[in-house]
Amino acid sequence: MPRQVAERADILPKLAEIFRKRGYEGASLSEIGAATGLGKGSLYHFFPGGKPEMAESVLAEVDAWFEGNIFAPLRAIPAGDAAEARARLAEMCRAVDAYFKSGRRVCLLGAFALADTRERHAARVRDYFRRWVEAVARALVVAGRAPADARTEAFDAVACIQGALVLARAADNPPAFAGALARLQARLTA
Amino acid sequence: MPRQVAERADILPKLAEIFRKRGYEGASLSEIGAATGLGKGSLYHFFPGGKPEMAESVLAEVDAWFEGNIFAPLRAIPAGDAAEARARLAEMCRAVDAYFKSGRRVCLLGAFALADTRERHAARVRDYFRRWVEAVARALVVAGRAPADARTEAFDAVACIQGALVLARAADNPPAFAGALARLQARLTA
């Protein structure tokens, strides 16, 4: 194999960062080139499908991270182990706080859910949030909630996270996100 | 005065609708022209500042609507009248549900808080959410909460609304928004 100066995997985080900062439509190829340090030739070498493929790849990577680090651990809680369920829900809050850098980072899928790219990535965004809510609901059932209550509480929990991100970003007040997460953790593990 | 076929006030709702649907960067002048039924000449006649002025005017109008219909009523609750405070908090939930068309409409300021236009409209977005949270907190204090609790609960309430909008939009499931609002109302008026 010839040289491999840049890796697709190295580019994706930088791509994610610029899509977060500028949005899909707002991120121009020249900006992307500047942010990644890659010329258009390299960009189109790694992403022959152009900007749509870049965005899709970024979403897939973010989705995979959440699937592995957030959703799967919640789903894998042994039935009946309420204490473990509470522990993993608390761990979710910690991991979410870390991922979003305590409110300094925006949820790309949340932003794409609201903005112009809704149509384009609707299926992936829908699936991401569905799996998140279902994983939390599963954990809450193990923790002792009635299934119906667990579902609404899980919805409200994920909504709380997303809303706190919006408000923390709007107020430019990252600590507010951490505070909201702490209260959420208390509610979930009550 | 010569004819006035179109009014600035008539255009703003249509502008808001297209910014909601396509985002700031995604909404092109030709789309805006098609959506409003106005040529570029008319558009630039009403908004000499171009697209930035259009967005700013829309945000100002939305902000004014919330100020008059949501924030002010909450702020104006007579001190000590806990029952009235609960009633107006319930009325806020009803008005919010109506405004967002039960989850079929997106919060423009929330979307702008996350997306590419963050820098441009940061001050207005920050002020909007700050006034919202403070108004709810004021009502909660009158309803009997301790000031510190009222502040965090108000933050969580507005976050819940914004997050529910994100999730309802992502899942393409408007009723989920109404459900979240109903639960929020129950919590606030408890």
Add this chain to the structure above:
DNA sequence: CTCCATATGGAACGAACGGTACAGTCTAAA
């Protein structure tokens, strides 16, 4: 009717867009 400010559509503009083409650079294997 004549004015004239207001309102309007659309042609035209430069700039920037996303995307393509390709010659050139470099490295690992032969």
Add this chain to the structure above:
DNA sequence: TTTAGACTGTACCGTTCGTTCCATATGGAG
């Protein structure tokens, strides 16, 4: 040392962007 092919920068393409400009239409005031 040669060579195949992964990588890279850049010039360039057609398109569309936001904006400007202007000829024209309109309707109340004089």
